[in-house]
Amino acid sequence: MLTRRTALGALGLVPLSIAVAPASAPGQARYPSQPVKLIVPFPAGGPTDLIGRLVARLLQDHLGASFIVENRTGAAGTIGLGALAQSQPDGYTLAISASGALVMLPHLMPKMPFDSQKDFTPITVITAVPQVLTVRKDLGVKTVGELVAMAKARPGKVSFGTSGHGTSLHLAAELFRLRAGKIDIVHIPYRGVAPALTDLMGGQIDMLFGDIPVMLPQIKAGTIVPLAVTARMRSPVLPDVPTMAEAGVADAEAETIYALLAPAGLPADRVALLYATLAKALREPEATRVIADQGGLLVATTPAESRTYIATESRKWAEVVRLAEVKMQ
Numbered sequence: 001m002l003t004r005r006t007a008l009g010a011l012g013l014v015p016l017s018i019a020v021a022p023a024s025a026p027g028q029a030r031y032p033s034q035p036v037k038l039i040v041p042f043p044a045g046g047p048t049d050l051i052g053r054l055v056a057r058l059l060q061d062h063l064g065a066s067f068i069v070e071n072r073t074g075a076a077g078t079i080g081l082g083a084l085a086q087s088q089p090d091g092y093t094l095a096i097s098a099s100g101a102l103v104m105l106p107h108l109m110p111k112m113p114f115d116s117q118k119d120f121t122p123i124t125v126i127t128a129v130p131q132v133l134t135v136r137k138d139l140g141v142k143t144v145g146e147l148v149a150m151a152k153a154r155p156g157k158v159s160f161g162t163s164g165h166g167t168s169l170h171l172a173a174e175l176f177r178l179r180a181g182k183i184d185i186v187h188i189p190y191r192g193v194a195p196a197l198t199d200l201m202g203g204q205i206d207m208l209f210g211d212i213p214v215m216l217p218q219i220k221a222g223t224i225v226p227l228a229v230t231a232r233m234r235s236p237v238l239p240d241v242p243t244m245a246e247a248g249v250a251d252a253e254a255e256t257i258y259a260l261l262a263p264a265g266l267p268a269d270r271v272a273l274l275y276a277t278l279a280k281a282l283r284e285p286e287a288t289r290v291i292a293d294q295g296g297l298l299v300a301t302t303p304a305e306s307r308t309y310i311a312t313e314s315r316k317w318a319e320v321v322r323l324a325e326v327k328m329q
Contacts, residue, residue: 031091031270032065039095040071041080047211047294048077051126051258052096054290058281059274077101081261082113085120089265091274094123099257100168103314107321108166108328116314121262122306123274126282127296128255130231131172132215132238134224135207136200144227144247147207148180155184161196161205164189166328169196171317172209172230172254174324176244179252200224211256212237212295230254237295257299257313259306271303 036059040052049071056067072080078101087093106116114120133144141147151158162170170189177183188205190196193214200208201223208215208224212235218224219238228247229235244252260278262271279300281287291298301309320326 031273032063034092035066035068036091037093038067038069039080039084039093040069041073041077041095041097041101042071043073044071047129047213047256048096048098048258050290050294054287055096055126055260055278058278058284058287062277062281063273076105078105078109078113081116081120084261084263085114087263089121089263089267091262091266091270093263094274095261096126097259097261099255099259099313102257102259102261103310104166104168104171104317104321106314107318108326117311119264121264121266121271122303122310123260123262123271124278124303125257125259125299125301125306125309126278127291127294128231128257128299129211129213129294129296130229130235130253130255131169131209132212132219132229132235132241133176133207133209133227133244134200134215134219135227136203136205137223137225138203139206139225141227142225144180144242144244144249147227148183148249151183151185152181156186158183158207159186159188159205160207160209161188161190161199162209163193163196164191166326168254168256169193169209171320171324171326173207174326175254175316175320176209176230176249176252178320178323179244179249197224209254213293216295231297233297235295235297236292255297257309258296259310275303 038052038056040049042048052069056069060067072083081097081101084095102116106112135141141150160173162173177185193210196208199205219226226241228242228244229238230244230253232253234243282300
């Protein structure tokens with residue numbers, strides 16, 4: 001498991017010491033003194049839900065109060081985050097967000113039920129899960145450089161599948177296209193990554209970005225070829241696959257980040273307590289196993305680092321949406 005110090009160094013962030021804050025200010029009731037609701041804005045069983053339930057267990061074990069997961073789904077995660085934005089900033093309503101709803105959709109949807117930069121207090125970015133660029137095994141390329149050369153030699157002929165317009169996989173592919181020299185490749189959107197992966201294996205499309213846990217079984221089986229991971233460092237589960245930068249395409253990192261959020265205005269002592277408790281607990285064996293199983297890198301940024309990280313990611317994806325002229329359909 002990647003350590004927090006290594007991960008933060010790769011992100012250009014400075015790791016800070018972890019100090020547990022008092023549970024409450026003098027004269028106030030101890031926090032938490034009642035059950036805490038943890039909103040997961042996606043269905044049970046998915047990656048956001050798995051991270052959310054891990055966080056709930058860790059905080060419950062260490063803080064002694066119940067942390068209850070509520071799957072409030074719909075509108076690609078924006079309904080659940082909208083509910084968080086309208087909640088009281090008392091620490092009794094929190095949420096887990098994946099990066100799509102937090103830093104991508106605000107640049108794709110004309111009306112959002114929240115302002116991702118103003119309506120939340122980031123507690124920590126828990127983990128970052130990179131994607132992997134894969135191609136069909138009979139495409140005839142083994143490196144990113146060869147793929148880019150093919151695309152330049154055959155403009156409009158190389159196809160890439162995605163899980164749909166405006167999804168994280170689509171934006172990752174558009175980021176790659178832009179950073180590789182605005183290569184002319186053809187977008188084939190699907191309703192989810194599973195049918196896109198099926199067509200990649202069947203030779204109907206040429207390339208596909210996907211989250212590492214989804215793509216790993218087929219990579220190991222040899223039915224698709226991995227060319228690069230979209231992280232700043234190699235993945236522990238794909239140690240022989242280079243990063244995009246190592247493969248010759250700089251600034252093409254695309255990671256799904258999972259963050260613990262509270263409503264804007266949460267008192268500083270409660271922010272500090274939640275962060276310090278979770279950052280320490282994330283080093284426990286159960287936590288490292290769950291994160292590793294998701295193909296993730298442990299990040300555990302401080303609240304201040306998290307705010308900077310989220311803002312930086314938001315600016316990056318705003319630029320991709322604008323330059324690639326991505327539209328929701």
